[in-house]
Amino acid sequence: MPSGELAAKTIHELRDLISRGSISAAEILDDVLSRIEQFNGALNAYLAVDRGRIRRQLEGAAAPSGRLSGIPVTVKDNICITGEETSCASRILAGFRPPYDATVIERLRREGALLIPRANMDEFAFGSSTENSAFGPTRNPWSPDRVPGGSSGGSAAAVAGNLAIAALGSDTGGSIRQPAAFCGVVGLKPTYGRVSRYGLVAFASSLDQIGPITKDVTDAAILLSVIAGHDERDSTSAPKEVPDYAAQLREPVKGLRVGVPKVLEGSDTVVQQAVRAAAEQLRTLGCVLIEELELPNIARSVETYYVIATAEASSNLARYDGVQYGFRATTGSRPPPTAKNELTEMYVRTRTEGFGAEAKRRILLGTYVLSQGYYDAYYLKGMKVRTLIKQDFDQALARCDVILMPTAPTPAFRIGEKLDDPLQMYLSDIYTISANLAGAPALSIPCGFSKEGLPIGLQLLAAPFREDLLLRVAYAYEQATEWHRRRPA
Amino acid sequence: MSVISPDVVKQVALLARLRLEGPALAQLAAQLDEILQYVQRLQAVQTDRVEPTSHVLPLSNVLRKDEPRPSLNQQAVVELAPATQPPFVAVPKVLETS
Numbered sequence: 001m002p003s004g005e006l007a008a009k010t011i012h013e014l015r016d017l018i019s020r021g022s023i024s025a026a027e028i029l030d031d032v033l034s035r036i037e038q039f040n041g042a043l044n045a046y047l048a049v050d051r052g053r054i055r056r057q058l059e060g061a062a063a064p065s066g067r068l069s070g071i072p073v074t075v076k077d078n079i080c081i082t083g084e085e086t087s088c089a090s091r092i093l094a095g096f097r098p099p100y101d102a103t104v105i106e107r108l109r110r111e112g113a114l115l116i117p118r119a120n121m122d123e124f125a126f127g128s129s130t131e132n133s134a135f136g137p138t139r140n141p142w143s144p145d146r147v148p149g150g151s152s153g154g155s156a157a158a159v160a161g162n163l164a165i166a167a168l169g170s171d172t173g174g175s176i177r178q179p180a181a182f183c184g185v186v187g188l189k190p191t192y193g194r195v196s197r198y199g200l201v202a203f204a205s206s207l208d209q210i211g212p213i214t215k216d217v218t219d220a221a222i223l224l225s226v227i228a229g230h231d232e233r234d235s236t237s238a239p240k241e242v243p244d245y246a247a248q249l250r251e252p253v254k255g256l257r258v259g260v261p262k263v264l265e266g267s268d269t270v271v272q273q274a275v276r277a278a279a280e281q282l283r284t285l286g287c288v289l290i291e292e293l294e295l296p297n298i299a300r301s302v303e304t305y306y307v308i309a310t311a312e313a314s315s316n317l318a319r320y321d322g323v324q325y326g327f328r329a330t331t332g333s334r335p336p337p338t339a340k341n342e343l344t345e346m347y348v349r350t351r352t353e354g355f356g357a358e359a360k361r362r363i364l365l366g367t368y369v370l371s372q373g374y375y376d377a378y379y380l381k382g383m384k385v386r387t388l389i390k391q392d393f394d395q396a397l398a399r400c401d402v403i404l405m406p407t408a409p410t411p412a413f414r415i416g417e418k419l420d421d422p423l424q425m426y427l428s429d430i431y432t433i434s435a436n437l438a439g440a441p442a443l444s445i446p447c448g449f450s451k452e453g454l455p456i457g458l459q460l461l462a463a464p465f466r467e468d469l470l471l472r473v474a475y476a477y478e479q480a481t482e483w484h485r486r487r488p489a
Numbered sequence: 490m491s492v493i494s495p496d497v498v499k500q501v502a503l504l505a506r507l508r509l510e511g512p513a514l515a516q517l518a519a520q521l522d523e524i525l526q527y528v529q530r531l532q533a534v535q536t537d538r539v540e541p542t543s544h545v546l547p548l549s550n551v552l553r554k555d556e557p558r559p560s561l562n563q564q565a566v567v568e569l570a571p572a573t574q575p576p577f578v579a580v581p582k583v584l585e586t587s
Contacts, residue, residue, distance in 0.1 A: 099565045193546045206544050235551035236544070303528040314505060321506065323580055328571035342581035347506040357517075360507055364498065365521060367505040381531050383541030388534065390542055422520050423527055439545030464545075 025070030066112025092354030102199020120154030149179030174432025181457020196231030254286030274448030314366025322350030407457030
């Protein structure tokens with residue numbers, strides 16, 4: 001087969017070819033690795049690719065009957081793999097090699113997947129563009145002067161550019177869905193508690209979820225079926241059965257109620273038009289549109305999120321102090337007058353040198369909103385508004401089966417465009433954040449292109465643990481459209 | 490009117506074990522002020538009878554069985570530290586010498 005042809009395929013296509021004996025796992029892996037060698041210099045989707053270590057997995061006892069047998073899966077740099085460097089694209093964790101596998105990694109291995117660490121990301125998943133990586137930005141395969149979105153920008157760019165078959169990302173406020181939209185691929189944030197967070201480096205523990213980034217809806221269903229499920233090592237994982245999502249994709253969507261919220265205003269015209277056209281397409285497929293759906297508090301989701309997420313982040317990031325793992329700054333011979341002692345000075349230098357600008361911003365914001373005197377006004381207030389946002393969703397989802405809206409207000413923006421304006425960067429998450437606050441599952445699927453040829457994402461949301469509905473509706477839409485077949489040149 | 494001054498930012502930074510000085514402090518203080526101004530919009534939301542949500546799932550007091558099981562290898566964990574004196578993690582001295 002010509003070079004790059006296998007790397008361009010989906011999980012389900014490759015599974016068919018493997019089961020017919022037409023190709024081997026080694027051929028797939030080598031094709032993906034040669035794509036990476038050829039194009040990663042320009043894209044920077046991967047931070048490091050250790051060919052030898054990756055190929056060594058072929059020698060292991062692969063599970064020949066596994067659901068992912070012989071399929072390479074790319075992993076975001078914040079998911080722990082035994083012995084593989086896991087840095088969260090931060091200097092402060094550079095060189096950290098976890099002594100254990102995340103639960104999702106165990107599950108991938110059990111099904112015979114071959115792991116390809118480690119996809120670039122915004123440092124500690126703080127960002128919407130992958131420009132906050134300490135190791136250089138990832139570029140959008142559709143246009144190298146554009147961002148791939150973030151924070152799972154490396155994962156999404158790798159899948160879109162055929163430098164990966166499928167990938168895992170993590171989503172705290174849109175970090176799977178927004179890069180999937182910017183790169184023209186499918187991204188799914190599962191219900192909070194659907195997938196174990198054990199071994200995911202924590203950003204905001206009440207919002208984080210791991211999920212798939214794939215070339216089509218079928219692959220998202222396959223990957224979710226593998227990684228979902230209860231895990232006693234994550235006390236927030238839900239003790240609920242996992243359906244075979246892929247087997248249910250073809251269930252009819254006729255009669256399903258699709259809610260279209262008023263919030264469509266505020267996004268680019270081209271995005272509004274694409275999302276409106278997608279709603280009409282679903283109506284053609286037999287869905288019933290519920291127009292002007294009320295979600296009154298969703299407009300407060302960005303400010304709620306940046307209180308809750310930064311509060312949790314500042315607490316989670318307190319552990320990076322140069323003692324137990326990662327980077328430690330060398331201190332001078334004697335402590336300066338501001339430090340209490342050499343140890344405190346080591347903490348301060350390590351954190352000041354180890355964290356990038358956005359990590360510092362969020363740590364400071366989080367420390368401030370949690371501090372005495374401001375806690376009630378910010379953090380407690382944020383948690384109360386979160387209740388209102390969740391209630392909005394509960395009420396809206398009593399009237400419809402899925403909610404439809406844009407994934408992002410614009411197509412991919414230019415590299416550097418929002419880097420010095422953190423508030424504008426935060427506002428690019430306006431449509432994705434509410435699903436995390438409500439704990440609801442949400443999916444992004446390609447639904448059109450801008451005049452410049454940049455992909456546009458359609459977001460679907462459903463009630464907690466109704467990923468099956470999201471995937472069914474997305475699958476029906478995908479079968480009726482051709483957007484997902486387009487690939488960057 | 491600004492919500493947060495550079496002095497307060499510097500104080501918060503110290504609490505978070507970060508050092509900020511000069512132009513970096515001024516720039517960050519201005520950015521945090523803009524973000525906090527935006528966040529102030531929360532105050533307009535009526536929340537008098539609303540309970541806070543810290544967690545979305547109806548799970549509480551999740552416990553595992555209290556039985557011994559293997560944990561991570563101690564040596565492997567200590568080796569992750571940037572400075573060690575096996576079997577210990579090494580840190581700069583805390584006590585003053587006079």
